[in-house]
Amino acid sequence: MTDPEVVVYADGDLLAAATAARLITTLSDVQRAQGGASLVLTGGRTGVAVLEQVRDAPARDAVDWSRVDLYWGDERFLPAGHPDRNETQAREALLDHIGVPAERVHVMAPSDGEFGDDPDAAAAAYARLLAQRAPAGADVPAFDVCLLGVGEEGHTASVFPDSPAVHETNRTVVAVRDCPKPPPTRVSLTLPTIRAARQVWLMTTGQAKADAVATALGGADEVTLPAAGARGQQRTLWLLDTSAAAKLG
C-alpha cells in the first residue's frame, strides 16, 4: 500500500475543478496506455461536485467515455431513480451528458430491483459482477481510479468506524445497516476491495472534516478511522481544501 500524498486547495470549488482536471488527464493517460479505463464513483457533496466539474470541463472529451467502465464505491439502498441514490446524482451530474455505454455503467442494485429489498442479495450480486470483471487470480478489478469522500467521523464509502463492514475480510461487497449517515441501509465496497485500486483519491472539504483528516493522516488504524485504510496500489491522494486541512501539522 502507498503512503498518502496531500494536496490542499484554497476552497471547495477550486478542489472540485482541479480534481476534475486531474481525473480527465489521468483517465486519458490510462486509456492511451491500456486502451480502456475503470473509475469508481462516490456519493456525497464533494464527489458530485467533481462530476459536475468534469461535465463542464473544456477538456472533458479528451477521455473516450465509450471506453470507461464506471463502478460505485457505495450506494444508498433506495428505489431506482430516488434522488438520494448516488447513481441518480451521478447521472444528473455527468453520466447523462457523456457517451458512456449503458453496459459500462455498473450500478449497485436499487431496493426495488431484481433483488427486492434485500441489501445482502444486492451486495452479493455486485460482488459477483466484480469477480466476473476481475483479472485472473483476483476477485475484483484493478480499478484505475477510486474516488472517495470522507465523513466527519472518518467513514469512507459506507464503511463506518468499528462497524461490521470495517471488519469484513472475506466478502468484497457488503450490505450496511443502521448507518449513522442517512439513509440507514446501503451497499458498499469493503476496504480490501478499495485497496485493489491503482489510485485512491479521498476528497473532502470543510472544517467539520478537519479532525477526521488529521486523525487519518496521523496514523489512525482503519477500524477506528476507516478512511485511513483507503490506500491505492500505486497512489493514495488526499485532496483537501484549507478548512479540511486545518489540523494537519
Ligand SMILES: O=C(O)[C@H](O)[C@@H](O)[C@H](O)[C@H](O)COP(=O)(O)O
Ligand atoms: O454515499 C455517501 O454518502 C458517500 O459515499 C459518503 O461516503 C460520502 O462520500 C461522505 O459521507 C462524504 O460526503 P460529503 O462529501 O457530502 O461530505
